[in-house]
Amino acid sequence: MGNETIKVAILGSGNIGTDLLYKLLDHPGAMELVLLAGIDPHSEGLARARDLGVATSDQGIAAVLERPEIQIVFDATSAKAHVRHAKLLRETGRIAIDLTPAARGPYVVPPVNLTQHLDTLNVNLITCGGQATIPLVYAVSRVTPVRYAEIVSTVASRSAGPGTRQNIDEFTFTTAHGLEVIGGAQQGKAIIILNPAEPPILMRNTVYAIPAGDFDAAQVRDSIEAMVAEVQQYVPGYRLTNPPVFDMRETPWGRMPVVTALLEVEGAGHSLPPYAGNLDIMTASARRVGEVFAQQLLSRREVLV
Amino acid sequence: MKAPRLTDTTLRDGSHALAHTFTRQQVRDIVRALDRAGVPLIEVTHGDGLAGSSLQYGFSRVPDLDLIAEAREMAERARIAALLLPGIGTRRELKAAVERGVQVLRIATQCTEADISEEHFKMAKDMGLETVGFLMMSHMRPPELLAEQARLMESYGADCVYVVDSAGAMLPHDAAARIRALKATLSVQVGFHAHNNLGLGIGNTLAALEAGADQIDGCLRGLGAGAGNAATEVLAAVLDRLGINPDLDVLALMDAAEYVVAPIMPFQPFPDRDAVTIGYAGVYSTFLLHARRIGERLGVDPRAILIELGRRQTVAGQEDWILDVALDLVRQQQTAPA
Numbered sequence: 001m002g003n004e005t006i007k008v009a010i011l012g013s014g015n016i017g018t019d020l021l022y023k024l025l026d027h028p029g030a031m032e033l034v035l036l037a038g039i040d041p042h043s044e045g046l047a048r049a050r051d052l053g054v055a056t057s058d059q060g061i062a063a064v065l066e067r068p069e070i071q072i073v074f075d076a077t078s079a080k081a082h083v084r085h086a087k088l089l090r091e092t093g094r095i096a097i098d099l100t101p102a103a104r105g106p107y108v109v110p111p112v113n114l115t116q117h118l119d120t121l122n123v124n125l126i127t128c129g130g131q132a133t134i135p136l137v138y139a140v141s142r143v144t145p146v147r148y149a150e151i152v153s154t155v156a157s158r159s160a161g162p163g164t165r166q167n168i169d170e171f172t173f174t175t176a177h178g179l180e181v182i183g184g185a186q187q188g189k190a191i192i193i194l195n196p197a198e199p200p201i202l203m204r205n206t207v208y209a210i211p212a213g214d215f216d217a218a219q220v221r222d223s224i225e226a227m228v229a230e231v232q233q234y235v236p237g238y239r240l241t242n243p244p245v246f247d248m249r250e251t252p253w254g255r256m257p258v259v260t261a262l263l264e265v266e267g268a269g270h271s272l273p274p275y276a277g278n279l280d281i282m283t284a285s286a287r288r289v290g291e292v293f294a295q296q297l298l299s300r301r302e303v304l305v
Numbered sequence: 306m307k308a309p310r311l312t313d314t315t316l317r318d319g320s321h322a323l324a325h326t327f328t329r330q331q332v333r334d335i336v337r338a339l340d341r342a343g344v345p346l347i348e349v350t351h352g353d354g355l356a357g358s359s360l361q362y363g364f365s366r367v368p369d370l371d372l373i374a375e376a377r378e379m380a381e382r383a384r385i386a387a388l389l390l391p392g393i394g395t396r397r398e399l400k401a402a403v404e405r406g407v408q409v410l411r412i413a414t415q416c417t418e419a420d421i422s423e424e425h426f427k428m429a430k431d432m433g434l435e436t437v438g439f440l441m442m443s444h445m446r447p448p449e450l451l452a453e454q455a456r457l458m459e460s461y462g463a464d465c466v467y468v469v470d471s472a473g474a475m476l477p478h479d480a481a482a483r484i485r486a487l488k489a490t491l492s493v494q495v496g497f498h499a500h501n502n503l504g505l506g507i508g509n510t511l512a513a514l515e516a517g518a519d520q521i522d523g524c525l526r527g528l529g530a531g532a533g534n535a536a537t538e539v540l541a542a543v544l545d546r547l548g549i550n551p552d553l554d555v556l557a558l559m560d561a562a563e564y565v566v567a568p569i570m571p572f573q574p575f576p577d578r579d580a581v582t583i584g585y586a587g588v589y590s591t592f593l594l595h596a597r598r599i600g601e602r603l604g605v606d607p608r609a610i611l612i613e614l615g616r617r618q619t620v621a622g623q624e625d626w627i628l629d630v631a632l633d634l635v636r637q638q639q640t641a642p643a
Binding site for chain 1: 395396445
């Protein structure tokens with residue numbers, strides 16, 4: 001029984017789909033990648049998959065639908081395409097793990113709320129900034145209520161593709177919403193900055209949180225550090241650049257204490273350069289989500305047998 | 306040289322120097338004075354643009370949109386502009402700002418990242434606004450690369466593209482070369498926004514005008530980030546002496562600077578040692594007060610912080626790195642052999 005796996009596919013052969021390909025081959029866990037489907041027969045991602053012995057198709061979602069044994073589908077296409085894919089995958093009973101901003105299903109951040117959504121057929125990974133920062137906002141809000149959380153994600157220009165650039169407003173809306181609904185802040189705000197430095201910078205995030213009332217700084221610090229260790233289990237390059245800082249600032253709610261966490265994400269460099277921590281954390285989170293779903297599917301299968 | 310269009314940005318760039326504390330009454334008084342003195346365009350927004358009110362940059366005392374509405378109400382001849390930085394402000398705030406009276410939108414990106422502004426230009430044009438592109442930290446890239454980015458903004462619908470010396474790091478020939486490159490490439494207008502960190506706010510603006518700039522920026526008393534901007538009242542006097550005064554009332558602007566703005570200034574922006582360091586290190590002028598606050602708290606020379614931020618090639622809006630750098634410097638001090 002221990003050798004059984006759940007068959008999975010990746011939709012989308014761009015940067016994200018290709019990086020996920022490497023992660024699923026390096027650490028398959030309970031999953032077996034059986035297909036990478038794109039729509040461009042000449043894409044580099046499909047060529048790489050073929051070289052690595054993974055079946056490919058340029059027929060997109062149609063190729064997935066032809067194979068009923070595929071139970072989990074990672075969608076790394078676009079928000080627009082995912083809206084169509086979500087319907088087709090749901091109708092055929094597959095679990096969709098959505099890496100696009102489409103958000104047809106609930107937001108998930110693995111160490112925060114993944115286990116709450118194991119009965120749904122579609123989950124969304126929010127944004128790279130959300131995957132990086134929401135765990136730390138949650139780390140504060142689980143020990144003391146958070147009145148306001150604000151994050152700043154700074155990514156290397158080279159790691160921001162045309163999708164991010166043309167939809168930069170969506171990054172701020174979606175991430176801010178995630179800070180509220182998953183991070184637990186009463187109010188969230190997100191800022192994204194592209195930095196063109198050469199050599200490129202690693203992804204940097206700053207997380208600010210204003211607790212609503214009195215709190216124990218040591219408890220907040222411990223909670224943040226514990227959460228960093230938890231994220232490191234699936235994103236090894238996730239770390240604080242300095243210990244959390246506590247200071248007093250002028251705010252719309254008067255002079256309030258502010259918790260600041262300074263965070264860096266170095267990519268694992270599977271197919272992307274190490275500076276692209278913003279892409280790495282998306283594919284690493286997706287793999288982690290897929291693994292938990294796959295283990296659950298396997299445990300149900302055992303019960304049925 | 307022909308008479309340029311002058312935009313006064315006391316109520317936007319000056320917001321940095323006042324830590325975003327402008328009141329409704331201050332906005333009304335300043336707009337009234339500028340309007341009466343013949344300034345055709347007045348920018349009113351949080352220093353970091355629409356939705357800039359934040360822990361990262363400082364919260365606004367009065368919401369941007371309320372200040373914009375006050376300004377619009379007071380202006381009889383002048384039009385009201387707002388600034389938007391994609392990544393901070395979004396199309397939502399853009400729409401709201403237009404509803405409250407904004408007539409001209411200035412859209413700012415780091416000078417290498419013009420392609421994040423396409424949606425915002427399109428929406429602004431669709432709403433019938435005049436649009437201005439703002440290439441921030443323009444000293445960081447050579448003229449030909451800047452011209453390519455300016456071309457992108459033009460293709461999205463910019464009616465003018467500015468070379469913005471956000472760090473006040475340019476020398477006159479740097480400003481002139483960049484303006485010439487944009488003039489040679491664009492069919493729309495070209496502007497220049499100066500900071501006075503190296504004492505060249507007026508000098509660089511003059512160099513830009515000689516190179517063909519169509520639009521320039523000023524602030525009364527130079528009230529702006531870092532050592533401030535080119536002072537509007539000084540620009541007016543200089544333009545008048547050059548015979549290219551665009552109908553500005555020079556004496557009225559001096560009075561506005563003296564009696565309306567000077568009394569509310571917490572300090573006179575000046576190329577003091579920290580502000581010179583900003584120009585010298587080529588970092589964003591708004592880092593000044595944040596670097597001072599954090600430097601004082603952690604016992605680190607703000608200049609050391611600013612120089613390290615320059616070495617790390619920080620760009621517009623990266624105030625959060627100031628704390629990171631300061632903490633790194635404290636650690637280095639502690640581990641350095643005595």
